[in-house]
Amino acid sequence: MAQLSDDCFAHGGALMTVPEALEMLRSRTEALVATEACRLPDALGRVLAEDIIAPASVPPHPNSAVDGYAVSYGDLSEDSETRLKIGGRLPAGDRPAEHYEAGTALRIFTGAILPPGFDTVFMQEDCSLEQDDTIVVLPKGLKKGSNARAAGEDILKGETLLKKGHRLRGVDLGFLSSAGYGQFRVYTPLKIALFSTGNELHDPVTRTDDASLPEGAIFDSNRYTLLGFLKSRGITVTDLGILPDDGAAMKTALADAAREHDLVMTSGGVSVGEEDHVKDAIGALGSIHAWRLAIKPGRPIAFGQIGSTPFIGMPGNPVAVVVTFLGVVWPFLCHLSHQTYIEPMGQQLKAGFKHKKKKDRREWVRASCHLNSDGTVELVKYPRDGAGVLSSVCLSDGLIELPENALGIESGDLVTFYSFRELGL
Ligand code: AMP
Numbered sequence: 001m002a003q004l005s006d007d008c009f010a011h012g013g014a015l016m017t018v019p020e021a022l023e024m025l026r027s028r029t030e031a032l033v034a035t036e037a038c039r040l041p042d043a044l045g046r047v048l049a050e051d052i053i054a055p056a057s058v059p060p061h062p063n064s065a066v067d068g069y070a071v072s073y074g075d076l077s078e079d080s081e082t083r084l085k086i087g088g089r090l091p092a093g094d095r096p097a098e099h100y101e102a103g104t105a106l107r108i109f110t111g112a113i114l115p116p117g118f119d120t121v122f123m124q125e126d127c128s129l130e131q132d133d134t135i136v137v138l139p140k141g142l143k144k145g146s147n148a149r150a151a152g153e154d155i156l157k158g159e160t161l162l163k164k165g166h167r168l169r170g171v172d173l174g175f176l177s178s179a180g181y182g183q184f185r186v187y188t189p190l191k192i193a194l195f196s197t198g199n200e201l202h203d204p205v206t207r208t209d210d211a212s213l214p215e216g217a218i219f220d221s222n223r224y225t226l227l228g229f230l231k232s233r234g235i236t237v238t239d240l241g242i243l244p245d246d247g248a249a250m251k252t253a254l255a256d257a258a259r260e261h262d263l264v265m266t267s268g269g270v271s272v273g274e275e276d277h278v279k280d281a282i283g284a285l286g287s288i289h290a291w292r293l294a295i296k297p298g299r300p301i302a303f304g305q306i307g308s309t310p311f312i313g314m315p316g317n318p319v320a321v322v323v324t325f326l327g328v329v330w331p332f333l334c335h336l337s338h339q340t341y342i343e344p345m346g347q348q349l350k351a352g353f354k355h356k357k358k359k360d361r362r363e364w365v366r367a368s369c370h371l372n373s374d375g376t377v378e379l380v381k382y383p384r385d386g387a388g389v390l391s392s393v394c395l396s397d398g399l400i401e402l403p404e405n406a407l408g409i410e411s412g413d414l415v416t417f418y419s420f421r422e423l424g425l
């Protein structure tokens with residue numbers, strides 16, 4: 001269902017800003033997913049394909065919030081305790097009687113319906129019983145409506161509970177269940193084929209012994225970062241391993257992957273070196289447009305298509321992968337999968353350091369929150385900030401975002417900080 005024109009990723013300019021890139025991607029592509037029915041127990045992490053409208057109010061009836069005695073407030077004396085005959089007993093789940101004697105109290109339990117006329121509930125701990133438990137003594141001073149839950153106080157019939165595009169969390173399943181939904185329509189998950197590229201890469205998982213790496217080799221990290229990012233966001237991923245820097249082998253593997261997936265994603269090999277074979281391979285199979293984004297870290301990223309299957313070529317540097325995924329690729333994947341992208345809000349915090357930056361590019365600085373002895377929070381920059389220093393992501397709390405027009409940070413400046421938790425790391 002890819003709706004891509006041949007030149008949909010084409011971009012003639014030099015450096016592109018993140019908003020420009022996103023605008024271009026979103027305006028030139030359409031979603032790749034279909035819809036299907038989904039049962040509530042299977043819906044965790046799925047994306048709603050319909051607005052969910054409450055078919056009835058929750059709770060459906062007024063009911064008691066405590067175990068105790070329900071009364072009509074008008075039967076209480078204002079300035080002394082009140083003695084009322086107990087006129088009935090009502091556990092949760094029971095239907096109330098047609099009629100209760102006027103001026104009586106009702107022995108009631110949490111969750112039981114408050115019958116018409118009963119509007120206030122005393123907690124049993126505050127009451128005492130007399131005359132063989134036929135009379136309840138109620139203290140003075142309770143407000144009208146105490147411990148009574150109104151019908152519809154949680155959900156009103158006809159209200160929109162969750163919107164199309166919302167990815168369902170655990171609590172949403174309970175919420176939909178409370179409204180009586182056992183099944184609804186969701187979008188099919190995007191099916192992504194994932195490769196790393198590079199002759200230098202080794203996989204620690206498939207290593208047969210614990211011999212040290214050959215000279216020049218490193219372990220592949222991008223594939224596992226991306227696997228984690230994608231899977232935790234409800235995307236179906238096929239891990240297709242590491243591709244060597246070899247045009248012919250790449251072409252075959254990428255063409256095969258494109259036939260069976262909604263999208264193909266690689267990392268590495270999209271820069272300008274002659275060992276960057278991904279671009280040529282995709283160019284031969286369809287079309288490719290390598291973009292240089294005005295961001296740091298990040299920069300090279302490629303979009304294209306293999307036949308009609310979209311292709312995303314992530315950068316090779318591990319931190320650039322993290323940043324471009326969070327800033328560009330994830331919003332784009334949301335668009336392709338009909339999922340509502342939730343713009344992170346960030347927070348304004350004080351920087352405790354000085355930092356220089358080039359104008360006209362957006363920069364993300366890895367930083368952690370330091371709690372000062374006076375209770376204020378200050379951001380501390382991670383000491384090593386190369387695009388290959390993945391420890392800087394795992395061992396910091398988040399990213400400071402410096403906008404295109406900023407020239408740096410002075411110690412004490414308020415800056416926008418996005419915690420990795422908010423970014424869904
Ligand atoms: P490239 O864009 O292929 O030239 O890669 C840029 C840098 O990222 C090089 O230092 C690569 O070794 C490194 N790199 C590429 N892919 C990966 C990967 N999957 N895991 C870790 N590092 C990588």
Ligand code: MG
Nearest residue numbers: 197198268269
């Ligand atoms: Mg490479």
